[in-house]
Amino acid sequence: SQQGEEDPQALSIQEGENATMNCSYKTSINNLQWYRQNSGRGLVHLILIRSNEREKHSGRLRVTLDTSKKSSSLLITASRAADTASYFCATARDVYNQGGKLIFGQGTELSVKP
Amino acid sequence: GAGVSQSPRYKVAKRGQDVALRCDPISGHVSLFWYQQALGQGPEFLTYFQNEAQLDKSGLPSDRFFAERPEGSVSTLKIQRTQQEDSAVYLCASSLRTAHSNQPQHFGDGTRLSIL
Numbered sequence: 229s230q231q232g233e234e235d236p237q238a239l240s241i242q243e244g245e246n247a248t249m250n251c252s253y254k255t256s257i258n259n260l261q262w263y264r265q266n267s268g269r270g271l272v273h274l275i276l277i278r279s280n281e282r283e284k285h286s287g288r289l290r291v292t293l294d295t296s297k298k299s300s301s302l303l304i305t306a307s308r309a310a311d312t313a314s315y316f317c318a319t320a321r322d323v324y325n326q327g328g329k330l331i332f333g334q335g336t337e338l339s340v341k342p
Numbered sequence: 343g344a345g346v347s348q349s350p351r352y353k354v355a356k357r358g359q360d361v362a363l364r365c366d367p368i369s370g371h372v373s374l375f376w377y378q379q380a381l382g383q384g385p386e387f388l389t390y391f392q393n394e395a396q397l398d399k400s401g402l403p404s405d406r407f408f409a410e411r412p413e414g415s416v417s418t419l420k421i422q423r424t425q426q427e428d429s430a431v432y433l434c435a436s437s438l439r440t441a442h443s444n445q446p447q448h449f450g451d452g453t454r455l456s457i458l
Contacts, residue, residue, distance in 0.1 A: 259444050270346070270433055270449035271385070278444060316384050320444075328437070329375060329398060330447060332384030 234317060234333040242341050247304040249336040251317035252297075258322035260293055261330065262302050265314045274302075274315075309342045344368070346450035348434050354456045355424050363419045363453045367436030374417050375447060376409055377433040385433055391417060424457045431455070 235250045253260070259278045263271040277284045277293045277300070284291045290303040304311055314337050318330035347366040355361050367374050372393055377385035378401075388407070390398040393414035402409070406424075411417040421428055431454050435447035 261446060263449075268451070270451045271435075271447075273446035273448070276444065276446055318384075328373070328445065328447075329387045329390050330377075330385075331387065332377075334382075334384050 234315075234336045236336060237334070238337045238339070240339040240341065241307055243307060243309055245307055245340075247307050247311070247338055247340070249302045249315050249317075249338070251300045251302070251333050253300075253317075253319050253331075253333070254298065255319075255321065257295075257319040258328070259320050260291075260300050261318045261320065262289075262291060262300075263316045263318060263332075265316065265335075267313075271316065304338075307338075307340045309340050312338060312340045314338070346434055346436055346448050348432075348450035348453050350453060351451065352454050352456075354458065356458050357426060358423055360420065360422045361424055361455065363421075363432050363455070365417045365419070365434030365450060367415065367417070367434070368438075368448055369415075371436035371438050371448070372414075373437045373439070373447075374411060375435045375437075376417070376419050377435065378403075379431040379433055379452070381430075388419070388432075421455075424455075426457050429455055429457045 261276045262274040265271045275286045277291050288305045293300045314335045316335045318332045320328040349364045374391040376388040379385040387401040389409045391411040406422045408420045431452040433452045435449045437447045
């Protein structure tokens with residue numbers, strides 16, 4: 229069973245627009261990570277935010293984390309056709325001998341039209 | 343060096359056959375994870391190795407699933423007496439350090455398993 233939910237399940241936008249994806253989770257966490265998956269490929273790590281952080285930036289990506297609401301959002305600014313992919317949030321707990329195993333949401337499928 | 347490599351990329355087997363899926367992690371990475379991804383879903387954790395020790399196998403669906411990493415590098419996921427519900431993409435990931443969870447995982451492209 230998966231940790232939480234992502235919203236929306238699918239998002240279609242025009243190139244140049246911003247895309248916002250939301251993620252909710254259920255348990256206490258050590259960190260939350262966002263990954264991108266292109267069709268037929270593995271997951272690529274985008275950004276990691278620790279439980280004591282509220283916001284983080286990386287290039288065109290902005291991630292927020294609200295531990296009181298157990299939610300996170302990923303904003304992609306000035307989207308490009310190459311951003312078309314599925315995006316997953318994943319949480320890790322600091323539990324002994326789990327090595328930071330990831331619990332994934334169900335993903336948001338983003339389509340950016342040129 | 344190179345990223346995580348998985349083989350084969352595609353595997354078709356008849357129900358009841360045994361299959362073996364291979365993962366070559368990034369050289370020097372201590373932690374290795376296996377995940378199962380059903381179509382249209384997020385990956386689900388199967389098992390975790392720290393070097394050659396399998397520390398967490400809580401996600402393995404049944405005793406038909408077995409994983410090993412005998413020398414602390416290459417890992418094999420074996421599924422015995424395959425069933426149709428085993429059809430999925432099997433992803434392997436590795437990360438550099440051990441107990442600390444604040445690090446990204448590096449994923450292979452997966453093995454797509456189809457059971458007929």
